Amino acid sequence: MTSTVGGRSPGLALPKSELLEMYRQMVLIRRFEEAAAEQYALGKIAGFLHLYIGEEAVAVGAIRAMDPRDHLVTHYRDHGYALALGLDPGRCMAELFGKSTGLVGGRGGSMHFADASKNFWGGYAIVSGHLPIAVGLGLASQYQNERRVAVAIFGDGATNAGPFHESMNLAALWKLPVLFLCENNLYGMGTAVEYASAVREMAKKACAYDMPAERVDGQDVLAVYDATKVALEHCRAGNGPFFIEALTYRFRGHSMADPEMYRSKEEVEEYRRQRDPITLFRTRLTQEGIAKAAEFDEIDQEVEEVITAAVRFAEESPEPDPATVMEHVYAEPVRVS
Amino acid sequence: MAREITYRDALREALREEMERDERVFLMGEDIGHYGGSYAVTRGFLEEFGPKRVRDTPIAELGIVGAGIGAAIGGLRPVVEIMTINFSLLAMDQIVNHLAKLHYMFNGQFTAPVVIRTAAGFGQLGATHSQTFEGWYAHVPGLRVVMPAVPKDAKGFLKSAIRGNDPVIFIEHSLIYRNRGEVPDDEDFLLPLEGAEVRREGTDVTIVSWSRGYYLALGAAEELAREGIDCEVIDLRVLRPLDIDTVVRSVQKTNRLVVVEEGWRTLAMGAEIAAAVQERAFDYLDAPIARVGSLEVPMPYARNLERLVVPNKDRVVAAVRQVLY
Numbered sequence: 001m002t003s004t005v006g007g008r009s010p011g012l013a014l015p016k017s018e019l020l021e022m023y024r025q026m027v028l029i030r031r032f033e034e035a036a037a038e039q040y041a042l043g044k045i046a047g048f049l050h051l052y053i054g055e056e057a058v059a060v061g062a063i064r065a066m067d068p069r070d071h072l073v074t075h076y077r078d079h080g081y082a083l084a085l086g087l088d089p090g091r092c093m094a095e096l097f098g099k100s101t102g103l104v105g106g107r108g109g110s111m112h113f114a115d116a117s118k119n120f121w122g123g124y125a126i127v128s129g130h131l132p133i134a135v136g137l138g139l140a141s142q143y144q145n146e147r148r149v150a151v152a153i154f155g156d157g158a159t160n161a162g163p164f165h166e167s168m169n170l171a172a173l174w175k176l177p178v179l180f181l182c183e184n185n186l187y188g189m190g191t192a193v194e195y196a197s198a199v200r201e202m203a204k205k206a207c208a209y210d211m212p213a214e215r216v217d218g219q220d221v222l223a224v225y226d227a228t229k230v231a232l233e234h235c236r237a238g239n240g241p242f243f244i245e246a247l248t249y250r251f252r253g254h255s256m257a258d259p260e261m262y263r264s265k266e267e268v269e270e271y272r273r274q275r276d277p278i279t280l281f282r283t284r285l286t287q288e289g290i291a292k293a294a295e296f297d298e299i300d301q302e303v304e305e306v307i308t309a310a311v312r313f314a315e316e317s318p319e320p321d322p323a324t325v326m327e328h329v330y331a332e333p334v335r336v337s
Numbered sequence: 338m339a340r341e342i343t344y345r346d347a348l349r350e351a352l353r354e355e356m357e358r359d360e361r362v363f364l365m366g367e368d369i370g371h372y373g374g375s376y377a378v379t380r381g382f383l384e385e386f387g388p389k390r391v392r393d394t395p396i397a398e399l400g401i402v403g404a405g406i407g408a409a410i411g412g413l414r415p416v417v418e419i420m421t422i423n424f425s426l427l428a429m430d431q432i433v434n435h436l437a438k439l440h441y442m443f444n445g446q447f448t449a450p451v452v453i454r455t456a457a458g459f460g461q462l463g464a465t466h467s468q469t470f471e472g473w474y475a476h477v478p479g480l481r482v483v484m485p486a487v488p489k490d491a492k493g494f495l496k497s498a499i500r501g502n503d504p505v506i507f508i509e510h511s512l513i514y515r516n517r518g519e520v521p522d523d524e525d526f527l528l529p530l531e532g533a534e535v536r537r538e539g540t541d542v543t544i545v546s547w548s549r550g551y552y553l554a555l556g557a558a559e560e561l562a563r564e565g566i567d568c569e570v571i572d573l574r575v576l577r578p579l580d581i582d583t584v585v586r587s588v589q590k591t592n593r594l595v596v597v598e599e600g601w602r603t604l605a606m607g608a609e610i611a612a613a614v615q616e617r618a619f620d621y622l623d624a625p626i627a628r629v630g631s632l633e634v635p636m637p638y639a640r641n642l643e644r645l646v647v648p649n650k651d652r653v654v655a656a657v658r659q660v661l662y
């Protein structure tokens with residue numbers, strides 16, 4: 001278990017356009033989530049809505065490091081991954097609105113984004129239930145000699161569940177190209193890590209399976225990017241799975257229904273002030289002389305327009321056709337009744 | 338051309354033929370390789386196909402079913418063996434919350450064609466190893482649930498399940514692996530994963546069952562035939578999607594129905610069949626529908642007690658007499 005503290009990030013050597021694109025994606029996610037919260041308050045979005053605000057650097061850093069052929073399965077807090085993959089914000093928003101133009105036609109909602117054309121095999125809402133699926137994707141890759149890595153993103157809470165351990169063991173046993181990416185945001189719903197996990201460092205859990213692991217600052221998009229690059233190379237070279245623990249923090253409630261009794265306002269404020277991944281990245285790029293305030297402002301403005309258009313698109317899109325309600329239960333026709 | 342082979346050999350042939358036909362087909366499960374399979378279905382397969390395609394797994398039912406799902410999404414054709422249906426409960430989340438949902442929940446974007454082979458059965462194995470849960474799986478939209486009784490169906494269904502694009506729960510039965518029956522020689526012999534079959538025509542009473550229960554129904558029908566009672570026996574074969582038409586047509590002729598199942602009757606297949614039949618053929622029924630099933634207790638170990646619990650031919654005969662008043 002190592003950790004990336006100090007030193008110059010190789011990520012900084014990326015072309016300026018890419019660095020600014022990472023910034024843009026983080027802002028896009030932030031603004032998308034804020035808009036979703038507003039639309040939820042207006043009653044346009046129902047059900048569960050888990051916002052990714054505060055954690056943007058993890059999705060953006062990790063997904064930028066991936067090859068487009070790599071597989072991705074994630075948990076339910078999944079808007080950020082979809083946007084970092086470059087999926088259309090309008091279709092993402094339309095999914096939240098339950099519209100036919102949504103990513104999955106309004107059948108999934110917030111927790112079940114997916115896009116097969118991007119090898120994004122879905123957001124899953126049973127905590128840790130998608131981890132075995134990632135193992136299977138890794139197995140398919142190994143079996144077919146594809147050198148694709150299956151990336152699974154999940155929370156700290158998921159590491160206490162049986163499916164996590166079965167998956168870690170299988171992936172390590174069969175040396176599968178699976179990257180386990182744990183977002184440790186210190187809470188699983190309202191339960192702090194120290195009330196739920198026998199160890200505080202999630203990365204330690206990889207030791208039980210002889211799996212290399214790394215803890216990384218999840219508020220630093222380049223640190224996430226760098227760590228993910230290394231991890232993916234490890235997996236792609238046939239060395240088996242890798243575990244990354246990204247230390248992060250969720251600025252909003254667990255879902256829209258969360259009164260946040262389990263943590264103090266001061267704690268949240270502290271993170272917002274000191275550890276906002278967007279501010280940190282902007283400051284970093286400014287200090288490094290890579291970009292100026294006007295450039296960031298221009299991006300912010302552009303994102304604003306994208307979000308406005310996305311909400312309008314969702315609003316104006318038709319509901320799913322009721323005649324389709326029974327479609328896609330089975331892939332093959334059903335004839336008996 | 339057809340040959341008479343055992344139910345087990347029918348399964349073995351289906352697996353071997355499909356593995357030879359398609360590189361993407363592989364097997365994984367507990368003790369299917371070096372041990373040879375708990376019910377010897379995959380004996381010799383490891384030697385024949387190697388460890389990449391015949392994968393011994395840890396004892397992790399949830400993990401291996403989930404890995405099957407991922408492998409299927411990733412382009413493979415996994416056949417996952419769960420040692421017995423009792424242990425499938427540990428994989429229930431993967432089967433019900435994941436496997437059954439993906440195609441619909443993600444708007445038909447992709448499928449997970451996983452075949453889960455598992456075995457029901459009993460035989461002084463005690464409370465946790467003697468159950469059958471086909472009704473639990475048949476409850477869930479998105480799954481296809483088959484429970485073949487005869488070797489021909491075992492082979493044809495398994496081959497179709499492997500080639501098809503839907504998830505299939507394929508339930509065998511430990512007490513019928515040695516049953517023999519005719520199986521066509523054709524390597525492309527496939528059966529649609531749908532449809533009940535009338536296996537014995539009769540005019541007085543319809544008996545519906547599946548898997549081992551079919552043999553009880555047939556035995557009862559033969560015994561009753563000696564007294565001039567003419568039973569129609571339907572092998573349901575597939576529990577989801579349910580072919581209720583075939584049952585209704587039969588009831589319209591016989592006006593009486595007995596359902597035989599091995600598990601508990603409460604909220605089980607028999608209850609569903611009775612409800613569906615009264616919806617469709619209420620006016621044709623001349624007697625309340627009878628259901629034969631297990632006594633509502635955890636399975637006891639002692640031989641005499643176990644015999645009391647599971648349905649047998651005599652209880653089927655008694656149920657037929659009961660509806661023939």
Ligand SMILES: Cc1ncc(C[n+]2csc(CCOP(=O)(O)OP(=O)(O)O)c2C)c(N)n1
Pocket residue numbers: 077125126127154155156157158159183185187188189254
């Ligand atoms: C198996 C299961 N149990 C409980 C829940 C309810 N639940 C949804 S999210 C959640 C907390 C998960 O925490 P974590 O894995 O840390 O992810 P985070 O929400 O912090 O991103 C819980 C308990 C669930 N969805 N699935």
Ligand SMILES: [Mg+2]
Pocket residue numbers: 155156157183184185186187188189
């Ligand atoms: Mg958490």
